[in-house]
Amino acid sequence: MSEDVVGGKVGKGLQSLSTFGAGTSRLEVLAIIATAVIVIGGLELVLRWFEVPHYILPPPSAIVAALWTDFPLILPHLGYTLVVLLSGFAIGAGIGLILAAVITQFPFAEKIIAPYILILVTTPMLALVPLLILWFGFGYEPRIIAVALATGPMVMINSATGFRRVDANKIALARSYGASTLQIFWKVRAPMALPMILVGLMIGAIFGLLTAVGAEMVGGGFGLGNRLTTYSSMIRMPQFFGVVLILSLLGILIYVIFFLIGKKWTSWET
Template identity: 65%
Template structure:
């Protein structure tokens, strides 16, 4: 077979396709934008939806206390209320980061433990299933009763919500490793720790990242719910306050901030997936 034929059949990786296309996605979620035309289409649809909502609300004269216009919602970000909302958003982020760090760390440790020791799985799994099937918001009043109205009950609730998500997905990833690779490593004298760090963790990274992303999103939802139940501070507290005094532009501004937090969480793990688990695609 000639070199020319081989050259025609060998794919060239890492080079953009003809027509100026550039891969802007992949990995977690499989969402990708392949060209500038697709990007412009996404922006056009967003502008159409927002502009159409603005026009419809004005034409039908919908009262602001029922549904404010997008322009009035955006005006909140240029008003004197923004510093107050930003302060409460900071409280929500503190609860999320602290609770998530605790829950994700414990979840990863438990996943490693039950993967290496099947007997430990029989002891731990029933309690993890109990946590997964129990709405954490139902425990918030009990946590507030025992720990007060500060950060502590909210951080505990976030940790309890995020930890099981991380543990279940990480353990699934650790178990899906090809046993042939493990057997080959043992034949070369690799220890259990070496097999876990050099084979199980890298091969399980896609599932681990999915678990971390789900844990972060569940943690954000739980943090907001705990703030709504406990009051005092946080975006969840602002939601209940603004809805009670019918300040709907500020209410939807808080909703928009929470949505942006969720999108940033997805984009963070999307980027990590491309860096740490890009080999899967």
């Protein structure tokens, strides 16, 4: 699958979500909230009516109560996960942007780098976590490296797609005014590629979150992934689903952050 196809599919998905965020009326928001209340309330009633044990599937009220009670214990692990996510994301996104700029300016470099990027994209990073732990120990390092390896290719592929989709007429016009290659990159390619760069950053951040949690589940004594394995082994399912709820909210927060950034800096695209 080519980079243009990957970037196009992801870009269309983000565009549809952006349309939802920008064009939703008050009535539609109320309908969404009402649907959530009906689904959650109905699940609560069904689970209580059939007296489903909490270790099989706890009702939403039990999940919220457990999260409220145990949140002081979960909070430090949330901090650990955020450190791993932000550190790995910063490293992976930075390297991904640099590689995207290099391969779009120097086609020969793409022929050298592309096979290794393909390997990273198709290799589950969680499979490398035990090896990274063997090399670097049980601290932050193996998890940060795994997150960076998961984030970088996503950012690189989408950013490179954005750099390549710049209108050739704009580049030709800039050259006719005597702009250098570097000036064309910063003044033409980079601004025009910003929507796809944001798509890559958003997808990379979500992949990074999943990788961080998975790495914490594989080994180590801290992080939200560790809480998931601990609570599941102790059959404390309300707390388990409480951690899942936190992870869901983190994923939503990632989308909202990049949606707001895109709304502010790429509104010209519409």
